[in-house]
Amino acid sequence: MKMPSFSRREFLKTGSNGFGYLAFAALAQQQWLRAGAQAAGPLAAKAPHFTQRAKHVIFLCMQGAPSHVDTFDYKPKLIADAGKQAPSAAGRYGSAKLMPPQWKFTQQGRSGLWMSELWPELARHADKLCVLNSMTTDLPAHPQAFTQLHTGTTQFVRPSLGAWSLYGLGTLNENLPGFITINPPGNAARSYGSAFLPAIYQGTKIGGGGAFARRFGGGEQAGVANIRNSRHTTEEQRTQLDLVQALNKATMQQGGGVSAEVEGVIESYELAFRMQAEVPKVMDLSRETAATQALYGIGEQETDTFGRQCLMARKFVEAGVRFVEITHGSWDQHFNLKAALERNCHAVDKPVAGLLADLQSRGLLKDTLVIWGGEFGRTPHSQGDDGRDHNNKGFTMWMAGGGVKGGMNHGMTDDHGYKAVLDKMHIHDWHATVLALMGLDHERLTYRYAGRDFRLTDVHGTVAREIMM
Template identity: 40%
Template sequence: MNQSPQETSLSNSLANALTRRSLFSRSAAGLGAAALASLESRAGAATAANASASNTGPSIAGSSNTSGAGLPGLPHHPPQARRAIYLFMSGAPSQMDMWDHKPAMADWFDKDLPDSIRQGQRLTTMTSGQARFPIAPSIYKFAPHGENGTMVSELLPHMARQVDDIALVKSMHTEAINHDPAITYICTGNQLPGKASLGSWLSYGLGTENENLPAFLVMTASWTGRKEAQALYNRLWGSGFLPSKYQGVALRSSGDPVLYLSNPDGLDATVRRKMLNSLAKLNRVTAQSVGDPETNDRIAQYEMAFRMQTSVPNLADISDEPQYILDMYGPDVTTPGTFANCCLMARRMAERGVRFTQIFHRGWDQHGNLPKDLPNQCRDVDQPSSALLDDLRQRGMLDDTLVVWGGEFGRTIYCQGKLTNTTYGRDHHPKCFTVWLAGAGVRGGVVHGETDEFSYNITKDPVHIRDLNATILHTMGIDSDRFTYPFKGLDQRLTGVEGGRVVKELLS
């Protein structure tokens, strides 16, 4: 390409500024226009997707996905799920108050947890100094539901109807005992920050089905339980070592759904279009001069942001939803930012081809007054979670949409602090907790894994969080062992160097 003297001078300046540009572009944390990545043309994406689906060879580790169709060689096998929705209960739901029924504990009220059960296992600093570890039996009634008589707490009357269509895993476990490393671990495959999130891996490997929306969208729902909640950091949906265009895009409940989506005052769409055209020309000069692949990504990201000015407001406008659908999700559904509203939005995203949607619901960290806060949390999520499954099912979408519900670890059977007949709190417990899966490829009515009578140790069929992630990838047509990206001399994987086992007992 022949350059004018002005362009040559600009190229030299850009080349000299490469280090500074790289620093700023790689360290930027904004999730506005600079993170709104996806693809270039729906026709090109469809053609590439068909070619990729017919290719049964291994994925090309570290190869560049420049269209919306995903990597060559993916999927590794026929996928059962085209998309996934992850309902993440941040703070750790109490498994023995919701899903893991332990009736024998009624006779253990205020008795100490036996040393033979605890086995010297690690405790947090919040309870390690306690003189006693008094047993706090659940105060909630359980009843059998479904064909197999699955025991479910009275706190979850709507999800109790779904037990024949979900796979309940009672034997999840993790090594992390504090919130930030635990949630980082389950979202990115490592307790230390800096790795790519599950949604970013899926976006990178499989691409998107909608040229006007990102492949990976994130929502943080409001909550009505304990108001002090663990912080959520955007690295939980970040792309880590993957190109920045694969990080999740966070939707907000007030103002612009995405930061900086609206044009500034005095700038209309025509002027914005001309500005982007000029900016693209400058970025192409930069790309040819310094060879930074993030520059081409930046061009595509600005174009995506331009298209999202129309697509995102249409997505967020639920006025076209019939009343019976709104009634399914409950009275909070019309309030932006509620869990009910987020679940309805997740269905709308799935309809529009969003590959991975993650909803974070905070406030599950009940160290103190659990009997007050836990029912509020369950009211937030029970009806909307069930409605999401019903909504997807009646639209014929549940067959190819995977839905996952769970948190980062569980809670202890013993009380933190003072125990009374009506008030108790529970500490962190990584040794066992409960998640459920539903939809594409999942065997309904399954209860997998068992815990001891104290819901403290796993006694049958343990499932590590790496196994959960490997199973999620498997339903999407991905072999987690073969899905890698070279970084710092290591073929990085979501399931780490240890790898993960696909829990085939959960799958049809």
């Protein structure tokens, strides 16, 4: 174990009121001796359990369950059997009729990966994609499956994937939140919650719905809560903060000169002050070149919103944020599939392709795992004449970068795309695999609560080693 460096406490030396740096250093050292590496704070970067392939994750969460048979799961038999009665595999939908994919599939890239024509831009990155065709989840109901996708359970209140990641690895930039969720749906706090993990690991929300959706800081764009001061200039605020810190220092001295609690307060003010400068900077996309913005489809009406969010995700990752999630809603095409799915794919195709290209050109893709997918898939048969129903027994997600092999399909559904039949990947397996890519052993990443050790994967989870580089 190395002695901690006290660079984070540099402000104490240079603060305009001249704090007693030595006193703090002595305290910090004592704390370090007492609590080991924990003195560095709960967000400090921690060593992974084994080889870390992905340092960061960007999860593009397609809420509503996109149709796999119209996008990434090519089923020639479904085309051949169009209009026939759904086979017994369809279970309770026995009387429904099979509906062929509504878009043409072609092979893309050197790998010859099958993709539908809904993805003209993403197709150029086919050789980066690891398409997971055998995903399964427990229930075909949105809220439960969405919760399971994020926490592993539909039943209990448990920490989310992002919170577990942050707990396991800490963050690489303590001037920013380590887990950021952009545009989460309302009533889905579980998807970025920390449950019994310390609150510091929960996701910081940017934008997003919810009945109590807040406008932050008075600015136009949604951001981190209370990040802007509407009253004072930075200079004035620094003067005020110097007073606060002087009072804190006095409190510390009166208590015998040592108080981890007061020191924590002092540090959190300095971090907050730095975050005020750092967060808007990272979120300011105007400094990106026109070419970069165009790459993400920023400025084009249909792709502007998601493009901005993807670019922001790249900037967060670049700045050291551990886990970024972006939610894109309304993939629930019970009817109007033809128009609505096309519109959705169009809205995300270019931004996602732009994100992959941009990460690649900056050398970030090898360290950043990009994930695309929703809470389940849709039925190969039709619902009405232009829709598909929920299907949890077989659906598709894909991953790219972050140490996964590209240009491949993993697992398979049956001939029509109802059920995963080969290399099934349940959400637990997917969680285990994502953690493994980040260098975390899902069986060792535990937290003691109510008398026992909890895991993201509970007692389940098999890592799909075959998709790792």
